[in-house]
Amino acid sequence: MSQIHVRAQPGDVAEHVLLPGDPNRARHIAETYLEGAALYTEHRGLLGFTGTYQGVRVSVQTTGMGCPSAAIVAEELARLGAKTLIRVGTLGGATPQVNPADLVIATAAVPNDGTTRQLLGGAPYAPAASFEVVEAAVQAARAQAVPHHVGLIMTEDAFYASTPEHARLWAARGVLGFEMEASAVFLVAALHGLRAGCLTACSNDIGDPQLVPDEVLAAGVDRMVRVALGAVVALDGR
Numbered sequence: 001m002s003q004i005h006v007r008a009q010p011g012d013v014a015e016h017v018l019l020p021g022d023p024n025r026a027r028h029i030a031e032t033y034l035e036g037a038a039l040y041t042e043h044r045g046l047l048g049f050t051g052t053y054q055g056v057r058v059s060v061q062t063t064g065m066g067c068p069s070a071a072i073v074a075e076e077l078a079r080l081g082a083k084t085l086i087r088v089g090t091l092g093g094a095t096p097q098v099n100p101a102d103l104v105i106a107t108a109a110v111p112n113d114g115t116t117r118q119l120l121g122g123a124p125y126a127p128a129a130s131f132e133v134v135e136a137a138v139q140a141a142r143a144q145a146v147p148h149h150v151g152l153i154m155t156e157d158a159f160y161a162s163t164p165e166h167a168r169l170w171a172a173r174g175v176l177g178f179e180m181e182a183s184a185v186f187l188v189a190a191l192h193g194l195r196a197g198c199l200t201a202c203s204n205d206i207g208d209p210q211l212v213p214d215e216v217l218a219a220g221v222d223r224m225v226r227v228a229l230g231a232v233v234a235l236d237g238r
């Protein structure tokens with residue numbers, strides 16, 4: 001049965017799904033990296049494609065921005081039979097350790113968002129990546145000689161509420177950067193017994209409207225996507 005938002009039939013979506021927020025990134029990934037990529041949905045601009053990478057069937061499905069949209073997409077992908085969800089996003093760096101376009105592999109996401117709060121009925125919870133996805137991503141990054149950070153990120157709702165002071169406070173608690181979907185993807189995946197992960201490329205410093213130059217960010221995004229696809233190949237069949 002087709003889902004309400006991800007208009008696809010069971011079988012259209014692969015077991016392994018990469019999740020960018022941005023539909024243009026979804027198209028770029030499908031066109032650049034997947035063989036035989038076919039568009040299975042464009043409903044609401046949430047573009048979804050399925051193809052193969054090194055012989056492994058992979059989908060790339062846009063989440064849109066923010067946890068409400070990401071939670072809908074993750075829920076519907078679970079209903080469509082997905083087993084591995086890996087966000088491939090951008091993030092605002094919270095600490096000078098994280099440089100423009102750096103790869104950050106999340107271990108967990110501080111849930112500063114309303115969606116996970118509602119799903120959990122306000123109960124305390126730590127939305128975390130699956131160990132095997134983190135391990136596969138780290139191994140892929142090492143194998144591809146891609147420098148990377150591994151650790152905690154924060155998921156938030158209000159992009160423009162964050163300030164450099166807020167970033168410093170959370171950096172002192174170990175947070176590497178902020179983004180807007182990982183906590184929901186981790187929680188929805190856990191509720192369905194799926195594996196989840198989140199890889200990001202740093203697009204700016206928190207509170208700084210200056211983005212990393214386009215070509216520098218695009219190269220960081222491509223490094224991130226290649227690492228995510230390397231992880232998928234390693235996870236396939238496990």
Ligand SMILES: O=P(O)(O)O[C@H]1O[C@H](CO)[C@@H](O)[C@H]1O
Pocket residue numbers: 020021022064065066088089090091159179180181
């Ligand atoms: O680049 P994406 O994957 O959209 O991720 C980040 O960018 C958007 C904000 O600019 C939010 O979705 C945030 O999580």
Ligand SMILES: O=c1cc[nH]c(=O)[nH]1
Pocket residue numbers: 090091092093159178179180203204205206207
């Ligand atoms: O959520 C996000 C994503 C990228 N950059 C930010 O500053 N915040």
